[in-house]
Amino acid sequence: MRDRRFGKTQRQLSVFSLGTMRFASAEAARAVIESAIARGLNHIETAPAYGASERYIGQALRPLLSEGLSIDSGLRESGLRHQLTLTSKLTPTLRGDQVEPAIRQSLAQLGVTYIDGLAIHGINTDEHLRWAIAEMLPALAVARDKGLIRHIGFSTHGPLPVIEAAIATEAFSFVNLHYNFFFQRNAPAIAQAHCQDMGIFIISPADKAGMLYSPPDRLKALCTPYDPLLLNYRWLLSDPRITTLSIGPATASELDWPLQVADDDGPLSEGEQQAILRLEQAQLSVLGRDRCAQCHQCLPCPETINIPEVLRLRNLAVAYDMKAFGQYRYGMFENAGHWFPGRRGDRCTDCGDCLPRCPEQLDIPTLLRDTHQRLRGKQRRRLWEEP
Ligand code: SF4
Numbered sequence: 346m347r348d349r350r351f352g353k354t355q356r357q358l359s360v361f362s363l364g365t366m367r368f369a370s371a372e373a374a375r376a377v378i379e380s381a382i383a384r385g386l387n388h389i390e391t392a393p394a395y396g397a398s399e400r401y402i403g404q405a406l407r408p409l410l411s412e413g414l415s416i417d418s419g420l421r422e423s424g425l426r427h428q429l430t431l432t433s434k435l436t437p438t439l440r441g442d443q444v445e446p447a448i449r450q451s452l453a454q455l456g457v458t459y460i461d462g463l464a465i466h467g468i469n470t471d472e473h474l475r476w477a478i479a480e481m482l483p484a485l486a487v488a489r490d491k492g493l494i495r496h497i498g499f500s501t502h503g504p505l506p507v508i509e510a511a512i513a514t515e516a517f518s519f520v521n522l523h524y525n526f527f528f529q530r531n532a533p534a535i536a537q538a539h540c541q542d543m544g545i546f547i548i549s550p551a552d553k554a555g556m557l558y559s560p561p562d563r564l565k566a567l568c569t570p571y572d573p574l575l576l577n578y579r580w581l582l583s584d585p586r587i588t589t590l591s592i593g594p595a596t597a598s599e600l601d602w603p604l605q606v607a608d609d610d611g612p613l614s615e616g617e618q619q620a621i622l623r624l625e626q627a628q629l630s631v632l633g634r635d636r637c638a639q640c641h642q643c644l645p646c647p648e649t650i651n652i653p654e655v656l657r658l659r660n661l662a663v664a665y666d667m668k669a670f671g672q673y674r675y676g677m678f679e680n681a682g683h684w685f686p687g688r689r690g691d692r693c694t695d696c697g698d699c700l701p702r703c704p705e706q707l708d709i710p711t712l713l714r715d716t717h718q719r720l721r722g723k724q725r726r727r728l729w730e731e732p
């Protein structure tokens with residue numbers, strides 16, 4: 346397992362991090378955590394919002410920590426706690442006086458005396474950022490001074506300008522965000538975070554990147570001889586600015602597939618570069634003049650349709666046959682609040698406001714309706730809000 350410096354936190358993190366929102370029981374959590382640590386993962390990421398996750402982690406870690414085990418048979422520092430980086434998160438809704446009690450609650454659940462990384466969970470809007478600055482950052486600084494937490498970061502599913510504004514505060518040491526081959530909108534935020542020497546944690550580069558654990562045949566054919574999931578991981582790991590990628594296994598065996606590339610974080614090989622080029626060319630040739638370039642210049646839409654994201658899902662469905670993924674994400678519009686903002690394509694009233702702003706001169710209303718026809722399906726909520 347390769348590791349990388351997590352920006353100004355100075356922590357060395359494994360290039361894969363353990364996401365913990367899918368544990369079905371304490372036993373399943375223990376099996377996954379023990380297997381992950383044995384394979385060299387040294388970063389565990391959780392949140393009180395993930396149900397029993399913190400408690401399960403605490404139950405799994407307690408015997409390991411008391412035994413004084415160490416990763417890599419003690420080749421580096423001795424003592425597992427010192428080698429592990431634990432990150433938890435608090436939503437940007439807490440008042441300042443609620444922050445320390447919430448951290449102490451997490452400490453109790455996790456069974457540790459400090460949390461390495463405390464992220465504000467989901468700075469998705471300007472209001473969240475203002476609240477975080479006014480209420481939470483001062484309280485988090487106090488908690489850091491008391492030794493309860495070591496580093497302050499934020500996670501986000503928000504629009505690029507919100508992420509850029511949060512990074513620009515220079516108040517954070519790390520950021521958890523979406524970015525992958527199939528979603529490159531946040532590239533400027535990656536560059537900005539790197540300039541500030543922030544640790545960069547990539548959220549869900551398997552599921553939210555495109556349900557890549559069950560790729561359609563067309564995507565598989567374009568990536569051949571590479572596996573689409575592993576190619577996406579390699580595309581990310583070939584970028585030295587990125588520290589670590591989250592994986593969220595429900596069972597220990599689900600670690601096997603991703604970790605095939607855990608030691609492979611160098612530049613893309615010639616063959617991998619050609620596969621990436623095939624993917625890029627397929628978008629151009631299959632979508633032709635209907636390809637949305639993801640410039641976001643069409644916004645705002647008076648009906649608050651998330652035009653670029655609707656058309657990104659169309660790009661993927663048409664070019665790579667990623668229809669199941671498109672249906673999964675399209676079904677979240679109007680069902681996931683600020684975690685996945687904007688309305689569906691069929692809300693278009695043909696007002697025409699967006700048309701002169703599109704440099705690609707796309708027939709946006711027609712493409713939105715076409716996307717709705719292709720991708721409408723079951724309405725979805727977010728994973729950790731599902732009953
Ligand atoms: S034409 Fe449709 S998509 Fe474009 S701005 Fe008007 S309502 Fe929004």
Ligand code: SF4
Nearest residue numbers: 637638640641643703
């Ligand atoms: S302006 Fe056109 S190309 Fe750019 S994101 Fe909007 S629809 Fe896509």
